[in-house]
Amino acid sequence: MLSRGHWRRHVASLDPQRDYHEIYRTLMTLEFAWDMNQALSFALFRTFAVPSIGRLLHETGEFEARPQKRYDDTALLLDEVLRHGMHTPEGRAAIRRVNQMHGSYDITNDDMRYVLSTFAVVPKRWLDDYGWRSMSRTEVEASARYYVELGRLMGIKDLPTTYSGFERLMDSYEAERFGFDTGGRRVADATLALMASFYPAWAPMRMFSRALMDEPLLAALGYPAPPRPVVLAARNGLRLRGVLLRLAPSRRRPVHVTDLPRTRSYPDGFDVEAMGTFPRDRPDGGTVGESRGPTADTRGERWPLRRSDAT
Secondary structure, X not given: OEOOOHHHHHHHOOOOOOOHHHHHHHXXXXXXXXXXXXXXXXXXXXXXOXXXXXXXXXXXXXXXXXXXXXXXXXXXXXXXXXXXXXXXXXXXXXXXXXXXXXXXXXXXXXXXXHHHHHHHHHHHHHHHHHOOOOOOHHHHHHHHHHHHHHHHHOOOOOOOOOHHXXXXXXXXXXXXXXXXXXXXXXXXXXHHHHHHOOOOOOOOHHHHHHHOOOHHHHHHHOOOOOOHHHHHHHHHHHHHHHHHHOOOOEOOOOOOHHHOOOOOOOOOOOOHHHOOOOOOEOOOOOEOOOOOOOOHHHOOOOOOOOOOOOO
């Protein structure tokens, strides 16, 4: 049995600028496996509340027609990067597939930067509120470094270089851009329905999820605020869970996306190059295969693909 502070001591021995991938993988798969996955799910809701993003996601039809596959594709591609590293054949193949999908749509650099900032910021804030402990300074620095490098490989320009920079970017973008859009609301509804399907039918997961959303997010998505007792019960329940986890031993085996029963689209394994969307025509009149944006050092590379057995 590992002591509760095992992984924190391990991370403290590492350099966040050099060992950022190992540190972030430890956070995601060992130290805060459930919390980090929940936080990233809620980060997605914030992106739906930016009309230019929510509207585009609605227009693709993917979130409403195939929400499970859309969820699985995103989770599995990002997990390939997390599991193997950004500069491995498997990691570069996954990043290249993400870049190909993004290149098929008219997505602004500002929106891409904002989405990346939510992945860097929301998990820390979640752990501050509900985790059994907050991130250490080393973990915060390594998380920011991880997303700086991922953003660079995705061809995103003018990236922040620190967590505080990502935090300022996210907060200012939301203050300026949050607003209601019918398409964004429909994408949010479909995602809430999918999240509810991960739990027993009797569990009020839609209400629980909305109880964890802040007022600006609820307003931008057009959701009514849940009753105050529901909000208190949901948030205090998560805080109590965090307190109880302080008494538990550290996890010995990492948890990856393929270990989660909620990943349902590929029971026989997956092929990275066949995942995601393949739109016939781009909104700007181009055709698939013409790259709109840069793909950094993943352009033109062909790598052998890994076949994973999803459970």
